[in-house]
Amino acid sequence: MDQQIAAILLAAGDGKRMNSSHQKVCCELLGKPMLRWVLDACCKAGMKPEDTCVVLSSEPRGVCELLPDGCATAVQAERRGTGHAVRCALPFLQQAAARGIDAVAVLCGDAPLIDEAVLLDSLAFHRKGGFAVTALTANISDPGRYGRIVRENGRFVRIVEAADASEKELAIHEINAGAYWFSIGYLIDALPLLQDTNAQGEYYLTDLVGLASAQGKTAGAFCCPDDRVALGANSRRELAALNRIARGRILDRLYDQGVDIPLSDGVMIGPDVTVGRDTQILPGCQILGNTVIGEGCIIGPNTRIIDCTIGDNCTIDSSRLAESHVGSGVRIGPFAQLRPGCKIADTVKIGNFVEVKNSTVGEKTSFAHLTYIGDSDFGERINVGCGVVTVNYDGLHKHRTTVGDHAFIGCNVNLIAPVTVGEGAYVAAATTVTEDVRPDALAIGRIRQRQLAGWARGKTK
């Protein structure tokens, strides 16, 4: 479905009150920067990156790193109001119009709770009404500093900023959420007409509603069912409040999808995480990024998973996993770590104090305790004893270790890479393997034990 829509995202605010070395829109909600929430809502509503334009300040600390490839940008060198910010994106608007885009959303990069459902519902309302501009509004008990929605005989005629409002207008509870749909032709024509003759000396984007009425055009007010779309974060306290709201929404979605979170203490799950039903998530778990977890798993307590795919019926206890793929029936932990680039097949066991990095591991292979596996390819049904180490780094370069199916690696073995242990081979405990081991061979390399009879007498007791 091609909607012919585009969006301008305002992100030029420096957010002094956030007290951050980064721009305000970089601050994170459940591990994801606020601006990304808004960009992703646009994407899910059907916009391609080139249909979105982010308005940056001249010193956009940390923002550019968040933008998807192809995303357009405009620079607002001086902060002179929301209307001025959108005016800085005029070249983008002209190009969008030339491409056949007919409706443009203007959104705040620091109001992350807007989602694609509200965007698309308000777009349908905007189109059906044939409005020049549609403002998203909300009814709130404490309208504070928000712009007020002014109606005359039921008709939406203008938005008045709190700083410019009369007593009577300040008593209005329907507020401007700060998100809009514009007819692109109207926006391009009207932006140059904005004036800064108001209490704040700013070019108000909101004046475009009154201007449309004055030109005999109509404006729509789309009252959002959930008033929290208007919420932005200007301080860490407000950010924490948004985190609580977003977290509650995600937990509710997961409960409805059959995920068991018996006690949500310390549980933080990102918005792009998918969890299968009957999976249990125990206290102290952070599950972030584009993680997918299957059904019937037990995750936690105290586990951190980022950007991983995990199959069904796994147990992951008190461990950390990043950028890895885990099959079904895998047992991990307690106190294990999968660093980026692991591909773990079904029913593997990765026990306590085991670290695996950039490695593939075949079905039913077991690393039960105290082991480091780096840059390795382990086959199926291999038993790896306690304390085995792949010696993958020679001080300059990393090298790979390969171990064939059914091999047995005894306790405290060092595998000095690059090295290959063949299928079914047996490496005796404490061996330091420096040469390839042939399939089905025994490799043993350790100092033969000596015994001096009676030597300890008088020393040990």
Ligand code: UD1
């Ligand atoms: C604006 C609306 C107000 C609405 C409120 C919702 C105007 C004039 N008023 O208030 O009716 O209720 O949002 O939150 O639009 N920004 C820039 N450049 C600027 C000014 C702002 O990029 O020169 C960005 C900010 O970073 C922020 C957004 O625009 O993301 C809104 O600005 P903010 O100052 O928070 O809102 P107000 O102008 O007070």
Ligand code: CA
């Ligand atoms: Ca302002």
